[in-house]
Amino acid sequence: MTSTDYGHVHEKFRPIVLLPDNERIEFIDSPRWIGYSRANEVLDVMQGLMNKVKQHRMPNLLLIGDSNNGKTTIIQDFAKRFGQSYADEDLIVPVCLIQAPPSANEKDLYISLIDYFALPYKSSDSAGVLRAQVVHILRETHVKILIIDEAHSMLTGTARQQRLIMNAIKYLCNALQLPIVLSGTKDAVRILHTDPQHISRFDVAELPLWQNDRDFKKLVGSFERILPLKKASNLTETAILNLIYSISGGNIGNVKRLINECAIEAIKSGDEQITKKMIEDKSWLRPTRGLRKIIG
Known part of the structure; x- marks a missing residue:
């Protein structure tokens, strides 16, 4: 058979x-x-934020959602699309994407930014010295947008530490007239409440859990279209779709893992299609409040 015989797979992946x-x-x-x-x-x-004309008060964004529900995938895709570095007279780095430090520590934030550019620093330097180095780097590389993932990590620390790290972010935004995107779980909203100014500076966008509706059916169909299986699985049939939704809880990361695990089993078993039984056997992937037991 040739690749054109697999009409259930998107032509790009046949x-x-x-x-x-x-x-x-x-x-x-x-x-x-x-x-x-x-x-x-x-x-x-x-x-739109990235292309915003520089102004005194730049708009910012906080992207929130449940864990494993697509936030990091979105910001990484954005960086891949628009963040390609290139050399002009200077090195141009349009997008700077870092992970928030594991606690609300101002110096650790600056060190994460310096590490992103693989530049040396002295860990013994004061926050002020490191801040000046960061401002210089971001300005010299013409960064157009700063993205900080796992922003909820900055809730780990005292109220004073949280205020300091958010003030550091505000300073970078003001000094460089740079839009900033924070991404994290719903708890990350609390970090904005350390200062009323932060609330007014950040718009909030939420990635809610999916409902079992037409959009969810379209999503599952999109996943199936990229699976390199030799037979159609018909995952959008009502009974199978409801089962996928029940096990995944409407979390896109769980949907992806469930379908991928079943697709791999379909290849290894030689079935070449995902069956309802395969999905039922992966019910241990269902979200729980405790640990998910693979065996036993």
């Missing part, structure tokens, strides 16, 4: 179906962008 099993499994495990309306809306907002 050649993958003809690859050896191990390569198909590797393809399934590889990160891949699945576009959907809410994600595209957030990307558009971020692009």
